[in-house]
Amino acid sequence: MDTNNSINLEVSNMIVRVFKDHEARGPTKVRTNIARNNVTCILEDTLTKAEQNLVHRGEAQVVHQMRESMQRTMKAEFVAGVESLLQREVVSFMSANDVENGFASEIFVLAPNAD
DSSP: OOHHHHHHHHHHHHHHHHHHHHHSOOOSEEEEEEETTEEEEEEESOOOHHHHHHHHTTOHHHHHHHHHHHHHHHHHHHHHHHHHHHTSOEEEEEEEEETTTTEEEEEEEEOOOOO
């Protein structure tokens, strides 16, 4: 496995671990891409059974608000994990959720490399 694939996998695994620590369940699939000063993680199958039931009953906005709150509580761990794995400073972090389809994204903007 080359270094880029290895670090992408490590970031993906860290994202899943943080979710599991906070929600007792993580996404079933995470794909991480690192390009220059950007790290993008696309998460699939993110919702718990209870959240899925709420969405199916027309309460997607409630689930969206809960997800946004949870991601704010996980932000420090996500940022620390990316900084530790990449040995780069994170200068911005953003999250988005598509609760109707069970996708989410975690986006990190890194400080420019000194190189």
